[in-house]
Amino acid sequence: MTLLQDSPSSAIHTEVPHRLVVTRPPAPPALAGVGTAVAGAPYSQQELLERYGITDPKIRSVFQNSAIDRRFLTLSADGADEAQGDLLRKHRTVAVDMGARAVYAALADAGLDKSDVDYLCCVTTTGFLTPGLSALLIRELGLDPACHRVDVVGMGCNAGLNALNGTAGWAKANPGRVAVMVCAEACSAAYVMDSTMRTAVVNSIFGDGAAAVAVVAPADQGAAFPLPTQGPRVLGFASRIITDALDAMRYDWDDAQHKFSFFLDPDIPYVVGANAGEVVDRLLGGAGLRRRDIVHWLVHSGGKKVIDAVRVNLGLTRHDVRHTTGVLRDYGNLSSGSFLFSYERLAREGAAAPGDYGVLMTMGPGSTIETALVRW
16 A cells, blocks of 8 residues: 555654754645536436437337436437547537536635646547647646646546555655546546447446546645645555456447447446455555544446445445445446545535545546545
8 A cells, every 4th residue: 555644753863963853754644625527418317228229129128217317418419320530529529528527626625726736647538639628628627737637538437546555655655736537427428329238327327527636745834825724635446457357347349339438348337346455454564554534435336236336245234335325326436536426415415524534446448447435
C-alpha cells in the first residue's frame, strides 16, 4: 500500500550546532470539492427497449433486471446506428461539455476559482482524442496555459482511483496549490447496436457522466490556500491486477461492426468479489486498521451483480453501499467517475464525522481492483 499520511514517527531529526531541527514530511492532501455533470436525456430501460425495437426475451431481461431506473444518454435523433467517426466526434463534444461543467462545480464546491488551478488530470476511456482532453478543457475553461496536465486514457472503470493517486501525489508535493482530476465518460459514444448478448450487456448498464474533484494539501502559514476542512484527507492507496482475468473486460475492434466494442465477461462479478477482500485488507493493514474501523464505503457502481458480490465478500450491509446502488439506479454505470458520484452524495448527506475512515473502491479492465483510504 502507498501511504500518504503524516505521523510523528516519520519525522526526520537533523543535528546542527546548538539546535535540533525537526522536519516533518508533507501532510496528506484533502478532497476540497466535488462536482458532477451528465449529458443527453434521461431514458428508462423500457424506453430504450422500445426505441431500439428489442424483442428478444433474454436481452429484455438483461435490461429489466439491471436495478437501473434511468440513464442519461446522448443518442441520435432518429435512433439510427452511428458510424465510428460519428461516435468519436460525439465523444469529443460530450466529454468536453460534461468535463467543463463538472470542473466548475468542483471548484465552486471548494470555494475556488479556475485561476487557482495549477494541475489538471483528465480521465476517459470512451473515445480517443489528440490533443488530449486536458488540452481541450484548458481552452474550454480558460485555464492558465502553463497549467500542469496529464491524460489517463483507456484504463476503464478503475481509472478514476489510478488518477486520484497521481493527483494526490502532485498535491502533496506542491502544498497549497490546487490540483483537479476530472473523469469524463461519454459512454453512448462507445455503443454498438446489434442483436448479440455481448453488446446487450454493455448497452444495458452504461450512462453518460463526468465527475471532478479538487485536491489541495495543507500549505505553510501565510500561503494562498489553507487546508480545506470540509473534505477527507487521502491517506493511501492499494491495488491489484488479476492477471488471470486480463481479457475479461476489454475494449477492442469489432471487424463485423467496423467499430470499437466493449466486452464484459459474465463471470466478472465473481472474479471481483473473490479478490476484493485481499486488496482491502492490504489497504487497511498498512494503516493498522480492520474492516470494522471503516464507517463509509464508496464502491464503483459497476452493476447489480458486481455490487452484490463485493458487498457479500466484504461483509457489508445494504446501508453501507446505499450511495453506490443509488447512483446505479439513477445514472447507471458511469465508468471511471462513478465513485465520485457516490462521494458527492455522501458529502451532501453530511453523515461523515471528523475522525471517520472511508474506503473508495473501483473495478475495471485488467481485471483490476483499486482502493483508497480516506479520513475526515
